[in-house]
Amino acid sequence: MNTQTFQETSLSEIQNILQNQKKFFSQGKTIDYSFRLQQLKLLKHVIKAHETEILEALKSDLKKSEFEGYATEVGFTYEELNHAIIHLKSWMKPKTVWTPLTQFWAVSKIYPKPYGNSLIIAPWNYPFQLLFAPLIGAIAAGCTAVLKASELAPATSSIAKKLITQYFQPEYIALIEGGIETSQHLLEQKWDVIFFTGSTQVGKIVMQAAAKHLTPVILELGGKSPCIVDETAHLEFAARRIVWGKLVNAGQTCVAPDYLLVHESIKQPLVQKIIENIKKSYGNDPAQSPDYPRIINEKHFIRLTNYLKDGTVLYGGQHNIQTLYFAPTLLENVSPHSPVMQDEIFGPILPILTYQNLDEVIQFINERPKPLALYLYTNSTYNERKILNYTDSGGGCINDCLVHLAPQDLPFGGVGDSGIGNYHGKSSFQAFSHPRGILKKTNLFDIPIRYAPYLNKLKLLKFFMK
Numbered sequence: 001m002n003t004q005t006f007q008e009t010s011l012s013e014i015q016n017i018l019q020n021q022k023k024f025f026s027q028g029k030t031i032d033y034s035f036r037l038q039q040l041k042l043l044k045h046v047i048k049a050h051e052t053e054i055l056e057a058l059k060s061d062l063k064k065s066e067f068e069g070y071a072t073e074v075g076f077t078y079e080e081l082n083h084a085i086i087h088l089k090s091w092m093k094p095k096t097v098w099t100p101l102t103q104f105w106a107v108s109k110i111y112p113k114p115y116g117n118s119l120i121i122a123p124w125n126y127p128f129q130l131l132f133a134p135l136i137g138a139i140a141a142g143c144t145a146v147l148k149a150s151e152l153a154p155a156t157s158s159i160a161k162k163l164i165t166q167y168f169q170p171e172y173i174a175l176i177e178g179g180i181e182t183s184q185h186l187l188e189q190k191w192d193v194i195f196f197t198g199s200t201q202v203g204k205i206v207m208q209a210a211a212k213h214l215t216p217v218i219l220e221l222g223g224k225s226p227c228i229v230d231e232t233a234h235l236e237f238a239a240r241r242i243v244w245g246k247l248v249n250a251g252q253t254c255v256a257p258d259y260l261l262v263h264e265s266i267k268q269p270l271v272q273k274i275i276e277n278i279k280k281s282y283g284n285d286p287a288q289s290p291d292y293p294r295i296i297n298e299k300h301f302i303r304l305t306n307y308l309k310d311g312t313v314l315y316g317g318q319h320n321i322q323t324l325y326f327a328p329t330l331l332e333n334v335s336p337h338s339p340v341m342q343d344e345i346f347g348p349i350l351p352i353l354t355y356q357n358l359d360e361v362i363q364f365i366n367e368r369p370k371p372l373a374l375y376l377y378t379n380s381t382y383n384e385r386k387i388l389n390y391t392d393s394g395g396g397c398i399n400d401c402l403v404h405l406a407p408q409d410l411p412f413g414g415v416g417d418s419g420i421g422n423y424h425g426k427s428s429f430q431a432f433s434h435p436r437g438i439l440k441k442t443n444l445f446d447i448p449i450r451y452a453p454y455l456n457k458l459k460l461l462k463f464f465m466k
């Protein structure tokens with residue numbers, strides 16, 4: 001268990017950093033392509049140089065294996081960095097758009113402009129990636145950044161602080177450690193954009209604070225992501241992929257399949273294959289597996305333990321508060337009204353519900369807050385189209401889970417209760433920029449139709465604007 005403690009950062013220190021960042025931004029240093037490129041490359045160099053320490057910190061906070069830490073945090077961040085480094089120039093280019101004839105002769109262009117001073121607040125579950133992936137967007141867009149790491153992943157917060165302090169000027173990028181009090185001090189300040197990843201509940205607090213200054217927000221929140229398995233699905237692949245997606249980070253993943261909606265005709269064979277795959281990946285006793293992570297702290301551990309009362313344990317259920325080990329657990333006979341079906345589970349418990357026809361599934365999903373992700377395992381294009389047409393979610397996969405985060409060209413974000421705005425790849429650049437629309441008029445001539453006196457010009461106007 002991680003016993004490191006954290007210290008709050010004082011209001012005056014925060015104000016001081018922001019003042020300096022405002023000054024730095026106003027000097028225009030972040031505007032140049034070459035500056036941004038250099039900073040992105042520096043960030044990659046910094047992470048490469050300290051990769052082992054980062055992976056150790058992830059192990060200390062969450063007992064993440066080196067493989068998982070690399071795949072889902074460090075390697076993922078490299079992919080985002082590489083993509084930004086390759087595409088930065090084209091993202092920054094002004095884009096010419098169509099100009100109506102009424103404005104003859106003029107050219108209209110969209111100039112992506114950095115918002116300015118950004119604040120990035122991260123959660124504990126992917127404490128490295130969720131801090132650094134938004135930072136890539138901020139650097140690419142030409143913003144300054146203050147990062148607030150999660151106090152619940154203190155080892156990662158500490159190494160991130162060390163790297164940012166050692167390699168970046170605080171008037172450009174600073175990392176602030178601390179908990180709720182520090183976060184509140186930060187939210188009292190006037191930022192040009194706030195990028196928040198965390199719970200829906202705290203997302204609302206962030207948005208309220210931002211509203212006081214009319215600050216735009218990107219809110220990457222959570223929720224219950226349904227996972228549907230229909231009667232045509234490839235059961236072996238479905239089981240294997242669901243087990244992986246649910247148990248990566250011991251289920252403490254914002255886009256983890258939260259619960260299963262399984263066609264009743266295939267429940268038994270699917271459950272059997274899920275159990276087989278849990279054993280294949282983590283053995284008969286996952287507590288002994290070097291690849292199976294732990295629950296972040298006692299509070300979350302106790303919350304998960306209470307969910308065991310909400311159904312019948314079909315498999316797993318073992319837990320040990322001393323080691324924060326919580327076994328992969330399948331639950332059946334779960335009421336949709338029970339806490340395990342009301343809260344985001346955020347742990348290795350998978351409730352299994354059954355259905356008879358897809359309309360029930362659509363109704364079930366649409367009666368609930370819009371999820372961050374939705375997964376469908378099927379071989380039926382009819383079912384696929386039906387689910388995609390008649391439900392909504394931030395994103396999702398057909399015949400897989402979680403991996404819609406991998407392609408940089410897919411925007412990642414929520415909708416409704418699961419968030420506002422999106423990022424990854426170019427979307428990260430756009431999240432920290434605003435599109436400034438500029439029309440440039442010729443000085444060769446000036447068509448006088450728009451000027452008073454209007455006399456009988458209306459007829460002409462109607463010819464062009466009809």
Ligand code: NAD
Nearest residue numbers: 122123124150179180183184198199202220221222223254
């Ligand atoms: P959280 O909302 O409790 O905390 C997130 C951040 O907000 C932390 O840095 C914390 O210090 C700060 N914070 C907490 N309470 C605050 C308050 N009252 N006022 C101001 N700041 C406050 O979330 P968490 O427990 O760290 O993370 C888990 C949640 O994050 C889950 O709901 C999960 O789904 C969500 N999440 C979403 C994504 C995504 O990409 N959409 C990714 C990871 C996690």
